[in-house]
Amino acid sequence: MEERWSTEHILSLAPDAAAQKAAGKLSSPAPWSQAGCGQGALWGLCQGSGSTPYRTVIELTTPAYQCSCPSRKFPCKHALGLLLLWSGSAEAVPAGREPADWAAKWLTGRQQRAEKTAAPADPLAARRRAERRAAKVASGARELRLRLADRVRQGIAGAGGAAGGGWAEVSARMVDAQAPGLATRAAELDRLPADEQLAGYALLHLLATAYERVDELPEPLAQTVRARIGFSTDSAELLAGPTVRDHWLVLGSRDSADDPLTTRHLWLRGAKTGRSALLLSYGRPGQAPELALPTGWSLEAELAFHPGVQPLRAVLGPRHGPPALDPGAPWAQSIGAALASYGEAVAEDPWTESWPVVLGGVLPSTSPTGWQLTDQQGALPLHAIPDQALWRLTAISGGRPVTVFGDCGHRGFTPVTVWDEQGRATSLTTGGAA
Amino acid sequence: MTTDYWAQLHSTALLGTDRRPLPEPSGPPALVAAAASVDRSDQATALLELAALTAVRRRAGLLPLPAPEPTPAAEPDERPELPAAAARRLAVLLAGRATGATAQANLTELLPQWLAAAREHGYRLPAAQLPALLEAARARSELRGDVVALAGPLGRWLAERNPQWRYVLRTAGAQGPTETDLIWQQGLFAERVTHLTQLRRRDPAAALALLAGTWPSERAEDRLLFLDALQEGLSPADEPFLEAALTDRSRNVRSTAAELLSTLPGSALGARMAERALAAVRLVDGVLLVRAPTACDAAMQRDGIPPKSPTGRGEQAWWLGEMLAATPLSCWTTTFDLTSNQLLALPVAEDREGAEATGADIGIGTGTGTGAGTSAGTGPWREELHEAWARAAVRQGDARWARSLLGPPPRRTGSTPPAGAPAKLLAVLPPAERALWTAAFLRTHGPGDAFQLLGACATPWTPPLSTAVVAALERAATAGSYPWNHSGVLGLTERSLAPATAPAVAALAADAAPDTAWAETFNRLAGTLRFRAAMLAELTEPV
DSSP states (O other), rough: OOOOHHHHHHHSSSSSSSHHHHHHHHHSSEEEEEEEEEETEEEEEEOOOOSSOOEEEEEEEEEEEEESSSSOOOSSSHHHHHHHHHHTTTTOOOOOOOHHHHHHHHHHHHHHHHHHOOOOOOOHHHHHHHHHHHHHHHHHHHHHHHHHHHHHOOOTOOOTTTTOOSSSHHHHHHHTTOOOHHHHHHHHHHOOOOOHHHHHHHHHHHHHHHHGGGGGHHHHHHHHHHHHHTOOHHHHHHHHHHOOOEEEEEEEEEEEETTTTTEEEEEEEEEEOOOOEEEEEEEEETOOOOOOOTEEEEEEEEEEEOSEEESSSSEEEEESSSOOESSSSSOBBBBHHHHHHHHHHHHOTTTTTTEEEEEEEEEEEEEEEEEEEEOOSSSEEOOOOOOOHHHHHHHHHTSSOOOEEEEETTTTTEEEEEEEETTTTTEESSSSSS | HHHHHHHHHHHHHHHHHTOOOOOOOSSHOOOHHHHHHHSSHHHHHHHHHHHHHHHHHHTTOOOEEEEEOOOOOOOOOOOOOHHHHHHHHHHHHHHHHOOOGGGGGHHHHHHHHHHHHHHHHBBBBOGGGGHHHHHHHHHHHGGHHHHHHHHHHHHHHHHOGGGGTTTTHHHOOOOOHHHHHHHHHHHOOOHHHHHHHHHHOOHEEEEEEEHHHHGGGGGGEEOOOOOTTTTTTTOGGGHHHHHHTOOOOOOOHHHHHHHHHSSSOOHHHHHHHHHHHHHHHHEEEEEEEEEOSOOOOOHHHHHOOOOOOOOOOOOOHHHHHHHHHHHHHHHHHHHHTTTTTHHHHHHEOOOOHHHHTTTOOOOTTTTTTTTOOTTTTTOOTTTHHHHHHHHHHHHHTTHHHHHHHHSSSOTTOOOOOOSHHHHHHHHHHHHHHHHHHHHHHHHOOGGGGGGGHHHOOOOOOOHHHHHHHHHHHHHHHHTTOGGGGGGHHHHHHHHHHHGGGGGHHHHHHHHHTSSSSSHHHHHHHHHHHHHHHHHHHHHHHHO
C-alpha cells in the first residue's frame, strides 16, 4: 500500500489559500462516494450542489489531477479534498481497488499521451537559429560591458533608490538580445542594497566578459556561463543523456511568485551518491506548479543534471516506484563546514547565489543584529525568512538543537525544512501549519 | 587587509574612476598577485575586474560568526501528544482562519470548540502549530484561556521571546508577586482588567484589596469596568466598599455599585429597597395594591435610582420599576407568606387611597395597558410589577422566580409570551431545563421568535432541543420562507446543534427540492455537523 501524504504536503499543492480552505471542507467522507485508490491513483465522486457528482481522479506519482468540476483552479478543491480524505482515513478511501471506468479512461489516456514522443525538429534550421542567437547575445554582452564601465567611470553613487540607475532600460535591451540571465541581473542592480551594488556590477561584468570568450573556456565552465546567460537546455535532450539513479530524499521546496509565474524550487539529495539536486517547476497564475514531492520523503528515480562546473540543477527522469516516507533527519554539517561548501561552489561558479546545505545541531537565537542559527562553534545569520516560518522553526527547536535544511548564501542562511529531535520533517516554506 | 581594499574599491566606484584613481592592491599575497595580472589600460574595466576578484574571494571565504552564549531551553512537556488525525484537523482549522472569509464562518466557530475539547483531553500540541495558534489567540482574546493552557511550557518559552505573545505570560496564572504588582501598576487597561478578574477568581479578598488600594486615583470609566470584575465571587465582605462607591463622583459607577449591592443577599441596600418596596406595594384582601413613589428623593438617588428615565417613560413607573428590580425577591415571599407562583397569580390594582392622597398624576408608561377595564389579573401596574420582578430574578439569579415568571413550557400555538425578557430569565435556569423550555417554545413558535432563547441555551444543544430546532427549520422550509430569513438561527445551529442530529439534517437535505436554497442550507449544515463529529472523535482516538 502506498503511504499517505501529510496534510501539510497536500495543502502545499493548493494554488491559493482559498482552495486550501475549500478543500478542508471537502475532507470529510460525507460528500464522497465510490472513492478508492490503487495502481498509483486515487478517485472518487464528489456531491456538490448540483445533481451530478463531480468525477475526481488523481494520479499520485506525478501528481496529476482531473476533475469534471468547472473550477479553473488547479488542482481544484475536489482533488485536494479527496487527497485530504485519503490521507486521513484508510476506510474512507479503500486501497487496492480497480479504478472506476471513468477514472481508468483518463489514466490510460494520460499514459498514452506521455508515451508519444515529439517529432524531431529540423536540425539544420535549429543550428542556424542557434548561431543567430549566439551573435545577438554576444553583441548584447558587449553593450552591457560598455554600460557597466561607463557607469563606473562616472560613479555608481546614487544609482539605486527610487530614481533607479536606468538599468530597467538596459535590462529590456538584454531581453531583446535574447540573454534573459543578463536581463535579470541588470534589472536587479537597481534593487540591490548600496553595499552590494559594486559586487553586483562586478559579477555582471564578469559574466558578460566570460561570454565574450566562452569558446575559449573549459567546457564545464562554458556550460555554466551559457546557463547563467540564459541559454536553456531542453529537458528531453538532457534525459536522453546520462542520468543518475538514486534514492532521492526530498530536502524541501519553496515557491516564489515571480509574476506572473510561480517558480517552485525542489531540493533533493541522493542517498547513495550524496549529490544535491535542484528541480525547478513553474505554475501559471491560478495553478500550482505541476511538480510536487513531499518534504521528508524519498523516491527512487533518475535525474539528469544540467551540465556545468557545479551541476546542481536537474530534471526528473523515470521514477522507480512511488515516494516513501524517509524517517529521521538527514546527514548534516556544522555551520563552518556548510560555509566552506558554499565557498567551494562560489570558487567554481562565481555567480552562485546560494548553495543547499543541511545544518546539524543548530538552534535559532537572537543577536543584536537579528536572528541567527548557532552551533557550538559558530553562528550564521538568518536571511529572507518570514516571521511565521521563523517562529515555527523556533517553536520546533524549543531551545534544543535541530537539523535544518536551507540555502546558504553570502547574505546568510534561508531555512527551508527543519527536523525535530524525533527526526520528523516540517516545512518552513508552506503557508499551512505542519 | 582585504576589507580595506574592498572598501577602497567601493569608494572609488561610488565616485567614479574619472574622479578617483584605482587603489593599490593590498591584503593577502595571493589576492595581490592576482590583482597584478588585471589589465589596467581602462580604469573602469579594471575596477570592475578587481572588484569581481575581491567579491568572489570575500564570498568564497565566508566564516561563521562567533557562537553566542547558550540560553535555556523550554521546559519539557510530559502531556500526551495530539493524535495525528487531530493535528491534521487543527491544520485545516488554522488554514481556514488565515483567510478569514465569511463563507468559512463555521470553521472560525469550530476552532474554539476544538481547542476546548483538546484542552479537556490534556494534549500537548505539535510545536510547529503553536506559533499560528498563539497568533490566532492574540487577535481573538476569547481563545486565550484554551490556547495558553494547550501551549504549555513551550508556549511560555516562546512568549518570553516574542513580545507579541506577552499575553501568554499574563494569562498563565502562576506569577510572582513582583510581576503581579507590576501589571496592576503599569499594565495596559485590558491587562489590568484581566489581572483583576483572575485574582478575583483565586482570591476575592485580595482582588478587592488591590482595587481599593488604587481606587481614588483611577479614571471614572476604568472604575466602572473594574467594578464589574467584582461581580464574580461577590460576598458581604465587599459591601462596605460598594456602599462607599454609592457616593462616587461618577453616576455610572454609583449605579453599578447599587446594582451589585442589589444582587448581594442580605445587603443594607437590599433592606432599604425592601422597605421602599413594601411601602409601594401592599397586599389587601388578596389584591396587590400599588402606589408608585411620587418623588425620587436623595436617598433613593443615592441607592442608584436615576431621577430621570432614560427612555422618557412616566417617571413614577420608572422609579417604581427601578426600586422593585433592586428589591430582594425574598422580601415578597416572606412578607406576604406566599410562593412566587401565588404572587404572580394575584390581581394587581392601583392603590387609590395613596393616589388620592398625593393627587399626583400616575406615571403610566407606554404599553402598560392601564385605563382599560381592570378585570382581575390585568389591572394597572400588573405588567410593571411583573417586569420588575423579572429583572430582579435575572439580577439575583433566582431560578425559582425565573421559572414562575416564564411559566410552564408553552404547549399551544400562539400562547402568550412570558413577562420580561424570556431569554434572560431562561439563562437563570439550569441548562437542561433551559433546553426543554426552548424546545417546547420552538414547537409552538417559529424559529425566528426563538433566536434569543436559543442563544441563551448551553452548547452543544441537547438532542431533544436539536431535534426541535431541526423540526422548526423543516416547518419553516415547508411553509415557504427562505433560509436567509433565518440566517441568525442557522448560524447558531451550525455552532450548536448536537452532532447526533446529522442524519436527520442530511435527510432534510435529501427531501428538499434539489438545487434550492434550502437544499444547499441543509447540505452545508449536515456537512458542518459531520465535520464537528469527526473533529471531536479524532480527539478521543488513542495515540
